[in-house]
Amino acid sequence: MRKLLRGVAGGVCALVTVLLIPGCTVGPNYSLPAVATENRWQDAKGAAALQPEDVRWWRDLNDPQLVSCIEKGISGNQNIKEAEARVREARALRGVAAASLLPQVGSSAVYNKTRTSSTAGIISELPENLKSEINFEQDFYQVGFDASWEIDIFGGRRREVEAASARAQSSIESYRDVMISVISEIARNYVELRGAQRQLGIAEKNIGIQEKTLSLVKIRWDAKLVSELEVEQAQAQLERTRGSVPSLQASIREGAYRLAVLTGQPPDSLLDELLATSPIPNPPDIVPVGLPSDLLLRRPDLRRAENDLRAAVSDIGASMADLYPRFYLTGTAEPQSAKFTDLFRANSFAWSFGPQISWPVFQGGRIRSNIAATEARRDEALARYRQAVLTALQEVETSLAGYGQYQVERERLALSAKSQSRAVELARQRYERGIKDFLTVLDAERQLSDVENSLAMSETRVVLNLIGLYKALGGGWQL
16 A cells, blocks of 8 residues: 555656646637728618617517517427537537546456366376365456546647637537528518518409409490400400419418428418418618628627637647647556455555656658648638628628618509509599590509509518518527
8 A cells, every 4th residue: 555655646746747847739829810891881771880779670570470480480490409409519529528638537347257277287287186275266356447647738638629619609600590590581481471462462452453344344345335355355354363363372371381390380380370461561760780890790600600710720739739749647556356355455456657658750741731731721711701701791781782772662663553553543434434445444454463563572572681681680699
């Protein structure tokens, strides 16, 4: 036992000696790369450089059913659940890397029962009276404890932990990015469904107008005031409008099916609540977009790209540490005995304790090549990060420009639809009085149908572009 204590004391002295060696962390330290961003957006009509008070932007659309669908999606969407599992995996791998900084302790136990042959070797030559006194069966008991600790003098293990931590954070940003995509996709499908219902309502209204026109023409034909040609023209236009109804109804049901799946439910689970007609959500008057530099903090894909770059930089240090020696403290304690009752007696202990050094002398250029590869991966990650920033800026600028112009388009189409509705009424009145021919009425009704459909699609585009703007700004992941 005293020898054991002396050995441990010697090992402790060796540990102190090793720790007194000046340590350092090899490899480059990470710093956020500089990227050029403007201090304002180029086209921000209907937007303000304010930070959003509520990151749940869909509430600004004032549609409770949309809010309900998105909340269901956040809790039930399978893509979000998959991303959550990847976060847990990355965090566990970070724990694996961190464990390398701590001592590793193991244990083992062995029991063997052996029997020696009495008819082989020198024993076979002994007299029988001596053989009878020999115990040919023996028991062997051993309990082993071993420990090893790599002292991270040059920081290779610490760099590995840095890289694993960055990758764990990157997985969190990926999860947030998936959440943004799911929320935006639910909102887009919901608005498209309501837009299709709006077009269906317009088609049904125009069918009513055209049915009245057909009835009027038939009355005049019965009175021999018009030819059969006008009846057929009125009938053809009515059937043309009726023909647009089935495709719109199919689009509505398809949208309901997609929304159900996006919320993690069977396709037909939302039919009852979504098939009931509801208006297209109204966009807010002002959209708080913040400043271009805010994107670096708000968009998860940029934060993910930055953490990927951080991990790549740490990988360089981890690979450079292979150029330097590795220092270990190792020890074993193995009680051994032929009798179990003697296993833990002091004179049954066998042990070893001491430092070890491992230093690769010749690797055929493997280590240098590995360092060059990690440096190249760092450069790739840097290029991806800068490209992601440029893409993010472009997406916001594009969405802002589209949002402003689509608003102008919607306002003008609304005025056009109002005027065209009045034109239909005047054309019918003049036709009834015999001032205008029937083609004027048909043309006015066709133009009304077209402009109202264009208005419905424009109203849909305004909200869809707003959703794209919120997604480009990185809103919604801070829930």
